[in-house]
Amino acid sequence: MATATYPPPPPYYRLYKKYLEDPSSAPEPPPPIEGTYVLFGNTYTTDDVLPSLEEQGVRQLYPKGPNVDFKKELRSLNRELQLHLLELADILIERPSQYARRVEEISLIFKNLHHLLNSLRPHQARATLIHILELQIQRRKQAVEDIKRYNVSSILEDFNFVLEGSVRHVSVQQFHIATALTSNELTS
Amino acid sequence: MDIISQLQEQVNTIAGLAFNTFGTLQRDAAPVRLSPDYVEPPANGNPPASAAEDAAAANNPAEQPKLMSAELVKAAKQFDLLVAALPLGEGEEAQLKRIAELQAENDAVGQELQKQLEEAEKELKQVQELFNQATNNCLNSKKPD
Numbered sequence: 664m665a666t667a668t669y670p671p672p673p674p675y676y677r678l679y680k681k682y683l684e685d686p687s688s689a690p691e692p693p694p695p696i697e698g699t700y701v702l703f704g705n706t707y708t709t710d711d712v713l714p715s716l717e718e719q720g721v722r723q724l725y726p727k728g729p730n731v732d733f734k735k736e737l738r739s740l741n742r743e744l745q746l747h748l749l750e751l752a753d754i755l756i757e758r759p760s761q762y763a764r765r766v767e768e769i770s771l772i773f774k775n776l777h778h779l780l781n782s783l784r785p786h787q788a789r790a791t792l793i794h795i796l797e798l799q800i801q802r803r804k805q806a807v808e809d810i811k812r813y814n815v816s817s818i819l820e821d822f823n824f825v826l827e828g829s830v831r832h833v834s835v836q837q838f839h840i841a842t843a844l845t846s847n848e849l850t851s
Numbered sequence: 852m853d854i855i856s857q858l859q860e861q862v863n864t865i866a867g868l869a870f871n872t873f874g875t876l877q878r879d880a881a882p883v884r885l886s887p888d889y890v891e892p893p894a895n896g897n898p899p900a901s902a903a904e905d906a907a908a909a910n911n912p913a914e915q916p917k918l919m920s921a922e923l924v925k926a927a928k929q930f931d932l933l934v935a936a937l938p939l940g941e942g943e944e945a946q947l948k949r950i951a952e953l954q955a956e957n958d959a960v961g962q963e964l965q966k967q968l969e970e971a972e973k974e975l976k977q978v979q980e981l982f983n984q985a986t987n988n989c990l991n992s993k994k995p996d
Contacts, residue, residue: 737858737934745927748869755873769869776862783855786939789946796953803960810967 713781724775737779744772854937861930868926872919879912 679689699708715723724743725736751765852860941949 733939734934734937738931741927741930741934744865745924748923751873755877773862773866777859780855780859780862783937783939786943786946787853787855789943789950790938793946793949793953796950796957800953800957800960803957803964807960807964807967810964810971 713778713784719774721774721778722771723778724772725779731779731782733779733783737776740772740776740779744769744776747772854933858930858933858937861926861933865923865926865930868919868923872916872923875919876916879915881912 675690682689697709699706701707725731725740747765747769751762751769754761754765
């Protein structure tokens with residue numbers, strides 16, 4: 664049974680021969696890709712934006728404009744949906760063969776609903792960013808407060824006092840040694 | 852789960868309830884009377900065995916539409932509740948402005964933190980230096996007996 668071997672490492676590994684001694688002799692990593700790229704036979708794009716409904720061939724039911732009132736539109740779409748469901752029930756009682764158009768309209772309403780909800784996601788992302796920034800500012804202010812609280816200058820004063828004490832202690836001892844030596848000299 | 856995902860789940864739930872409702876009603880519906888001339892087949896008169904089965908059999912064709920439509924309306928009301936709970940206060944420009952403000956404030960606080968950190972490190976070095984001197988003095992002044 665023939666097993667496939669692993670692919671060989673990419674040939675530019677030789678460029679990194681002297682990386683340990685001199686990190687700048689190796690090439691820089693490639694810059695990020697912009698635009699579209701092909702991966703395993705599929706084309707992907709780096710520009711992630713929600714495609715508008717017209718591009719997907721779906722009629723847009725809520726009014727287009729710079730500022731859409733999301734709550735109002737969502738509520739009115741919900742009411743439209745309920746009405747259409749009732750219409751479908753009525754049609755099935757009286758003229759059952761004409762269900763197709765009603766079902767299509769119901770699915771249109773669902774698509775509009777989901778598209779509205781998806782277009783709320785960038786707003787949510789910005790709100791999350793604001794929240795994270797606020798938390799970070801709070802943490803940094805807390806850190807500044809902590810540093811100020813453990814005020815080191817008071818410790819420095821205590822330390823100087825101790826040092827002076829030890830210096831005095833040393834000079835007293837030196838005085839003792841000096842007097843002992845001189846007394847030895849005097850007596851010897 | 853965040854509010855937008857809850858809303859999306861609620862939309863899917865409404866869709867599921869809708870097609871379950873219509874599918875069940877269509878499947879369990881009695882045959883339609885085509886014309887007064889056709890003879891209706893004799894009704895099935897076997898009494899069900901137990902009371903529980905009787906309750907289930909009796910409820911099913913009559914109560915099901917009511918229960919299922921009640922579920923559908925409840926789900927729609929839940930959707931309206933969730934829409935009302937959306938925290939959709941500001942527009943896009945207001946959000947971007949707030950982000951810029953917060954970034955500026957963040958930078959300022961960060962720089963102050965950096966300054967405090969450097970001063971604290973300097974003082975730490977001073978304290979360490981003094982500590983070294985004190986210990987050296989103590990060590991040097993100890994007379995070897």
